[in-house]
């Protein structure tokens with residue numbers, strides 16, 4: 461796919477290693493980013509101030525996603541497995557919205573050709589994912605319908621500063637964090653769903669979703685200094701985890 465440009469994922473030294481208690485660990489599902497050699501190692505973060513989180517999802521199941529300040533909870537995983545159709549409907553909306561975010565950034569910064577070169581294929585790929593989820597919904601005789609949105613998306617949108625160039629930086633990082641969280645949760649469902657077609661869907665999406673948060677990181681890294689980027693990412697990742705610390709009552713992909 462055209463969004464398959466190899467990128468590096470930022471190190472996230474503020475998070476504990478994958479073997480730490482309550483932390484996601486590598487699962488061998490191919491989710492690790494493509495390693496790219498760097499001459500300038502990222503600066504050290506202070507110890508991460510992780511929000512209190514409920515019991516983490518099974519460590520044996522999940523790939524390490526370095527952008528995230530805290531893993532998804534076991535409670536979310538069990539909720540998502542128990543309400544697969546609802547989560548699939550919400551997932552379809554998430555893919556549609558992900559395409560919309562990429563297009564929105566292209567329209568907001570129309571003279572930035574480098575941005576369009578990355579985001580145009582990304583938007584197409586998200587729409588392909590939307591179609592894949594729609595096909596599965598149709599096979600399950602489940603109709604796509606509007607769902608009330610969980611607080612997650614609006615909460616993240618509020619974190620985007622209004623003035624430029626901070627608005628651009630925050631937009632990249634928030635989009636990347638959403639991709640990273642989606643990626644983590646797809647890995648959980650691919651490993652733990654009891655339904656083969658759910659496992660297959662998320663297993664199929666993982667290879668491409670694994671690149672998306674790296675693409676947003678790359679866009680940010682090309683336009684902002686690394687210290688500014690890293691400091692803001694640390695702030696946003698902690699806030700992102702806080703938004704998920706309390707499980708929303710209605711099952712959603714980002715509840």
Ligand SMILES: [Fe+2]
Nearest residue numbers: 555558586589
């Ligand atoms: Fe996607």
Ligand SMILES: [Fe+2]
Nearest residue numbers: 558639669672
């Ligand atoms: Fe994505």
